[in-house]
Amino acid sequence: MLKLAERVIMLKPSASIAAKKMVTELEAAGRTILDFTIGEPDLPTPPHIVEAAISAMRNGDTHYTASAGTPALREAVARKVAREKGLACKAENVVIGCGAKQLIYEAFATTVEASVEVIVPAPYWVSYPDIVGLQGGRPVIVTADAEDDFKLTPAALEAAITPATRWLVLNAPNNPTGVFYSREELTALAGVLRRYPHVWIMTDEIYENLFYEGERSPSIVEVAPDLAERSLLISGVSKAYAMTGWRVGYAVGPKPLIDAMTKLLSQSTTCPSSISQAAAVAALDGDQSCIDEATALYRKRRDRMVELLKQAPGLEVRAPSGAFYLYPCVAGLIGKTTPAGKVLKSDTDVALYLLEAANVAVVDGSAYGLSPYIRFSFATGMETIEQGCVNVVTACGALFANETR
Ligand code: PMP
Helix, strand or coil: CCCCCHHHHHCCCCHHHHHHHHHHHHHHCCCCCEECCCCCCCCCCCHHHHHHHHHHHHCCCCCCCCCCCCHHHHHHHHHHHHHHHCCCCCHHHEEEECCHHHHHHHHHHHHCCCCCEEEEEECCCCHHHHHHHHCCCEEEEEECCHHHCCCCCHHHHHHHCCCCEEEEEEECCCCCCCCCCCHHHHHHHHHHHHCCCCCEEEEECCCCCCECCCCCCCCHHHHCHHHHHHEEEEEECCCCCCCHHHCCEEEECCHHHHHHHHHHHHCCCCCCCHHHHHHHHHHHHCCCHHHHHHHHHHHHHHHHHHHHHCCCCCCECCCCCECCEECCECHHHCCCECCCCCECCCHHHHHHHHHHHHCEECEEHHHHCCCCEEEEECCCCHHHHHHHHHHHHHHHHHHHHHHHC
């Protein structure tokens, strides 16, 4: 076997992708699994977007593009960001990548090295700490627990900043909790950040269009435009337009950083697919009613799931304001004995129990840096939701029935 690099030996696979892979293997072995693992819309990509891709192929738009992306897509992103966030943004401030994930990777690969610290509030999307670690940097995890509504407080932010801090990662609406910050909360965080001009802000807004109450999630760059000169906004078309497989994301920030990331992209992927980029232009510039329709559907699923899971003894469920995940606390199940005689010691044990007893696949909270919780994605069909939640209620009930025997 070829000797692997130490940094790859040390790397964990993405927990949500690993969970999805396990579901696929169990299904291949004949089990029927109610799958709540993966954060990807089950809806089809809207037809006008698919048509734009077909036209691109027919028109010979099938070659390498510039490494930063096509001018048409960079301009469409700049227009969207200027329109929605009120930022003075030009195409030169935009770089396109193969998904938001690649741009998060490229941003850290461009700026993080040994002795660099990156503040990551927990619960966090699984990949940030691992990507930072892969560059030799140190993720500094700051827990934002349920009492703070899973949000980073200004005091916790200030306490975590050191001279070695290079980035603060903000992700709102958040994966896995669905929470997002109010304008006042962002203003308070911005107040701290103004005192530390060496700290840059990565604002991952991939779920920006998916919200279920009131106003959309505000961005720190609209609330504090003076911080835009040290912010990198990350977003993409995967979640809002059901385009996860097309692999198009974008990053918006100061030109020197965008240029450095583009140089790295020119030595890795060269560019994202020309066809996917043409489709993404149609997504951003086209009719936006598909987002409203998707949001209405997710809202129904969210409400139904909350209603059903509230009946599960030992689960503490909150309705998320955005994204498409539920992150119930399972503290009430820890220490319980399963009908098979196993004591549940962690959220990983709870997730395995639900898989065995309820045929329900979820991801354990330990993957997101805050336990004991489990994550359910509700970007899945209503039938799966109905059956899956009924099974979870029964399986949780069995833990309590067992206790009184
Ligand atoms: N950021 C967050 C918070 C995510 O949840 C995801 C996808 N699960 C991504 C980034 C990556 O999205 P993509 O690469 O599909 O654009």
